[in-house]
Amino acid sequence: MNLMLNILLNVFIAFFIGSILIGLQRKIMARIQGRPGPPVIQHLLHTLKFFIKESAFPKTAAMPFYVAITAMLFVIWVAAVIDGPVTEGSLLLIFAIYTIQKIGEHNAGSSSGSPYGKMSCVRAVYSAAAEVPLFAVLIIIYLKAGTMNISSIINYQSIHGPLLFTIPLAAIMFFVLILSKSQYSPFAITKGKDIVSGYETEHFGLLRGYLMISESIAWYMLLWVFLTVFLGPLSLPAYLIGMVVLSAIVAFINAVTPILNPNHSVMMQVSFAFIGIAGSIVLLMI
């Protein structure tokens, strides 16, 4: 297939499926909480709707940084799609992209001039301290599979079986990372409703829609990486089922768990990371 067409198709699929999965998550959360909830396509509709809404840029915004940061977030997620489903390249690049996303959240918050954005910007730095250790899961994968290349990890699993069963604690650590990135998560301190919408508060209209596209691609990519790295070679229907199941589990946890305060959120994630890393190393030595 033509490489550009392949990239375009994958970016569109990531956006479309990511949007639907986020919508599904909200629906499941609502049903658990005894509400009818929005339609499953609500997130997708919102994203498209924002593109035709009246947009304005706040006087307090640091232009052109305020706009450029949204483009940067989009660029890194297109890069993730290229490195992931398109080329099955390096897992380290995906790690770098998630780290840059934290910088993106930080800068989106600080560039808007809003106090909510600034609070979110501080929290983004704070939460990075918790999420980066969770990414140490990559070291465990490297120690087990002997490679950081996604296609080689898939090959390893087709011979030795899914990594989910050989390094389960690493899989749990990665799941906690997925949970922390989901909307309404107990760990989602950068977008907690106590600070309105966090770093997105002053990004409304077109720029909010633009950010929501990045969010949808990010959610799809997180699930794709989890399924690929821990379950190995999967067919398209298996990917879809896996993504729906993971989103449903995340929705269930989010529906029954209140958002934690920043200190508890960070400490809980660091604890998960510590138990995961230490436990995985012990399991590898046995």
Add this chain to the structure above:
Amino acid sequence: MDKLKIISWVLFIVSIGSILFALIFNPASWIVYTIALVSIPVSVLSFGIVGMAKGNKDDEEGKRREPFIGY
């Protein structure tokens, strides 16, 4: 047409043109990656700026008279 709209139209045409170039002529991989990384986000953003609704001129004055101007 204001400056932002003109720049957005130019960026939109250039980014769509470069995507079409990569689709039709299938250049070397690194060129396609560069085009994808730059042109896909730029085309979506510029399309959004070109298509976004603008506020009413009459309301503009009211917004400017807003006493709370910043933080």
